[in-house]
Amino acid sequence: MKKIAAVALVVVIAIVWLLNTSLLAPPPSGNAKILAHRGIHQVFHSEGLDNDTCTAERIETPRHSYLENTIASMRAAMESGADVVELDVHLTPDRQFAVFHDWTLDCRTDGSGVTQETPMSELKTLDIGYGYTADGGKSFPFRGQGAGQMPTLTEVFKALPEGRFLINFKSERREEGATLAVLLRFHPEWRKQVFGVYGGTAPTQETLRLVPGLRGYDRQSTIACLGRYAAYGWTGIVPDACRDTLIIVPGNYARFLWGWPDRFAARMQAAGSEIILLGPYSGGDFTSGIDSTDDLAFVPEGFSGYVWTNKAETIAPLLGKRPGAATDQANRQ
Known part of the structure; x- marks a missing residue:
């Protein structure tokens, strides 16, 4: 019985791995896109x-x-390479x-x-x-x-x-x-x-x-989406709360999402949703950005969603210099 249980466990683990590994899923096409929080602005100490x-x-x-x-700050963000500007x-x-x-x-x-x-x-x-x-x-x-x-x-x-x-x-x-x-x-x-609404x-x-077709999120909808996906997303089923919406993903928790990065992205894309990748979440609000070269480690190669940043003037050029970015850009033209 112990051998049967062990074999069954191995089979289950293998199935879960096959359903969720990105090694067997091609990355979505396109480049990472910049979402400039508040435009280009004066940054401050967060401690x-x-x-x-x-x-x-x-x-x-x-x-x-x-x-x-x-x-002026929004125009500067766009000129720096921002695809979307967040405003209040x-x-x-x-x-x-x-x-x-x-x-x-x-x-x-x-x-x-x-x-x-x-x-x-x-x-x-x-x-x-x-x-x-x-x-x-x-x-x-x-x-x-x-x-x-x-x-x-x-x-x-x-x-x-x-x-x-x-x-x-x-x-x-x-x-x-x-x-x-x-x-x-x-x-x-x-x-x-209007790319979307939140708050x-x-x-x-x-x-x-x-407004038909508009995407958006609030704290409750975000928790519902990510919580339900954590519970049964390994099956490949996308919860209704994750469909036709904007999905914010804290960079330091992304690796715990089933299928991250490529298979997760493919599932959300098929469900009509866009991914917004944030900086590390540490218990505050969901506005931490990808703001430094160290933070860029959270952005997977081939990521084609939106990168939330407080420093669009710095991060947009750095993302453009990442390996493969030039090829992706050429393929989009």
Whole structure:
């Protein structure tokens, strides 16, 4: 009986291996694509961050003049090689989407109060570079440079008609999703610019309900997809929660996914989903990026999904120099 059990175990292991090894699966065609988080922006130290941390007060020594979520920073990201730019929105009392990260204005700007409670007409008067400092408040290198630079989502669509954007809802207001759906209904030419939506569950799910074919995710849908796939993905069955969506994969957990990288990618591609590869996850939110040469080790050779980065100006050229990238690019032309 012990021999039979041992043989049975070996057979099961062999079947699981055959179903999930990438050695027997060709890599998906195409190059890795860049998803630029907040455009090109001032990066900051992430140690000890919490929800109340003012990140503008802990930026690294500036290497460029771009401020996050501005049209200039998005254009620069696209010129650096970004295929998609992530941006953050708040629906204001005058029914416009302000493109700005923070829930409140006090950290980055010379204003105060809750972003979504402030009319866009007032937000347009603020200096969004006011609060940035890299030396503990001894100097503020961007004061005066961000005056009037907070855009509306409409302005972004008009200024960057060739851009594609991942829209982050910062609230849990369902009306934000409905308002975005109405905006796209009245301006169908902008629909192709929306790569996807994510963030608050209520607005994200409302947008996905009202805009056919749009992809998106929230924390719950991500956990449902990856959790169910971990449970029975070894069979090759893709859970419904992983179909026709955006699947975010933390780089340090990717190797635990059944079939990673090539067979997993093929399954998700067949299910109508796109993969977004993040940097290492360590218990915070899902915005850690592939931001250094060390982080590039998380990106498999032949990966053709989206690479989330806070440093598009650095990572896009490095990905372009990886072995095989030139061949993949030539095959796409």
